[in-house]
Amino acid sequence: MTHITFANGDKMPMLGLGTWKSEKGKVFEAVKTAIKIGYRHVDCAPIYGNEQEIGEAIKACIEEGVVRREDLWITSKLWNDSHRKEDVVPAVKNTLKDLSLDYVDLFLIHWPVALKKGVYLATSAADFLSLAEIPLEDTWRGMEEVVHNGLAKHIGVSNFGKANLSKLMGTSTIKPEMNQVETHPYFQQNDLLDFCGENGIPLTAYSPLGSSDRPSALKADNEPNLLEDKVIRSIAESKNAAPAQILISWSLHRGVSVIPKSTNDQRIRENFEARNIQLNSEEMEMISNLEKGRRYLSGEFWVFENGPYQLKDIWA
Numbered sequence: 243m244t245h246i247t248f249a250n251g252d253k254m255p256m257l258g259l260g261t262w263k264s265e266k267g268k269v270f271e272a273v274k275t276a277i278k279i280g281y282r283h284v285d286c287a288p289i290y291g292n293e294q295e296i297g298e299a300i301k302a303c304i305e306e307g308v309v310r311r312e313d314l315w316i317t318s319k320l321w322n323d324s325h326r327k328e329d330v331v332p333a334v335k336n337t338l339k340d341l342s343l344d345y346v347d348l349f350l351i352h353w354p355v356a357l358k359k360g361v362y363l364a365t366s367a368a369d370f371l372s373l374a375e376i377p378l379e380d381t382w383r384g385m386e387e388v389v390h391n392g393l394a395k396h397i398g399v400s401n402f403g404k405a406n407l408s409k410l411m412g413t414s415t416i417k418p419e420m421n422q423v424e425t426h427p428y429f430q431q432n433d434l435l436d437f438c439g440e441n442g443i444p445l446t447a448y449s450p451l452g453s454s455d456r457p458s459a460l461k462a463d464n465e466p467n468l469l470e471d472k473v474i475r476s477i478a479e480s481k482n483a484a485p486a487q488i489l490i491s492w493s494l495h496r497g498v499s500v501i502p503k504s505t506n507d508q509r510i511r512e513n514f515e516a517r518n519i520q521l522n523s524e525e526m527e528m529i530s531n532l533e534k535g536r537r538y539l540s541g542e543f544w545v546f547e548n549g550p551y552q553l554k555d556i557w558a
């Protein structure tokens with residue numbers, strides 16, 4: 243499977259380019275290289291601070307005749323400070339301006355966590371709004387307006403567990419069409435994958451390579467390194483492949499879209515070539531046995547003393 247097909251027939255390429263931490267000054271070339279070698283899916287978000295430069299790269303590729311807009315799949319996300327229903331359409335308009343686009347293919351609620359307007363990253367409990375103050379269902383009404391206004395073709399969520407997803411599925415006129423979450427061999431999320439499968443919601447895997455370039459404040463001590471895993475390395479060696487390619491291929495074999503980030507020309511190519519790697523059922527099982535229940539992005543940065551969010555609610 244190379245695409246995820248949505249109910250209206252639209253097709254999202256399962257392998258895309260991630261852009262969190264892709265630095266200004268580098269991301270332009272990264273996106274251009276990616277599109278030139280065949281990527282048609284780019285994952286963006288305003289909080290990554292680089293949508294303008296990504297927009298310039300997309301524009302350059304279209305102007306040079308490398309690709310047509312309709313052949314690209316561009317995803318962006320609603321930041322946590324714009325969860326009020328009336329803030330959602332203005333937020334997507336800002337993103338579209340930065341990306342120099344008329345519409346995004348997919349727009350996601352980035353986190354089931356609300357911040358006060360203008361707060362980008364929380365530094366105290368006072369920065370938050372609780373879900374009682376802004377229920378996710380209200381934010382979703384704003385997301386539906388984004389589709390009705392033609393500003394996004396599809397809408398979905400990110401970092402949602404079953405309970406938060408169920409809130410939206412019960413009340414919405416447009417069902418969430420995507421859940422983007424952390425998943426890789428050390429954190430497989432099989433339960434969520436099954437639940438989403440039963441409800442016709444595909445998953446996209448973020449941090450599929452272990453996100454080793456995260457700021458150190460977001461890292462735990464002695465984190466296991468996915469790319470150094472013995473089983474992953476031995477399967478890679480047996481196929482004359484790179485460990486990253488095995489991780490990407492594993493996700494594709496599970497039917498989970500995957501968006502590895504790179505700004506390195508060679509690794510952008512290497513990751514794209516992972517589409518051609520076949521894993522047999524024995525290799526898939528060896529990788530499935532690596533489960534450690536280990537998130538790299540713990541979500542603890544949303545938890546403050548006397549704040550309205552606890553990890554159990556965020557991941558519910």
Ligand SMILES: NC(=O)c1ccc[n+]([C@@H]2O[C@H](COP(=O)([O-])OP(=O)(O)OC[C@H]3O[C@@H](n4cnc5c(N)ncnc54)[C@H](OP(=O)(O)O)[C@@H]3O)[C@@H](O)[C@H]2O)c1
Pocket residue numbers: 259260261262263285286352400401422423447448449450451452453454455469484486487501502503504505506509510512513539
């Ligand atoms: N929705 C959310 O809340 C959320 C959260 C996290 C991430 N995301 C999305 O998912 C994307 C991917 O996740 P991520 O950025 O956290 O981490 P990732 O893709 O798991 O890992 C990125 C790291 O792997 C390196 N890398 C890339 N290809 C490699 C290869 N072939 N061999 C060895 N190392 C390689 C990159 O370095 P180089 O750049 O130097 O190659 C970078 O250090 C993000 O960029 C973002 O678009 C979404």
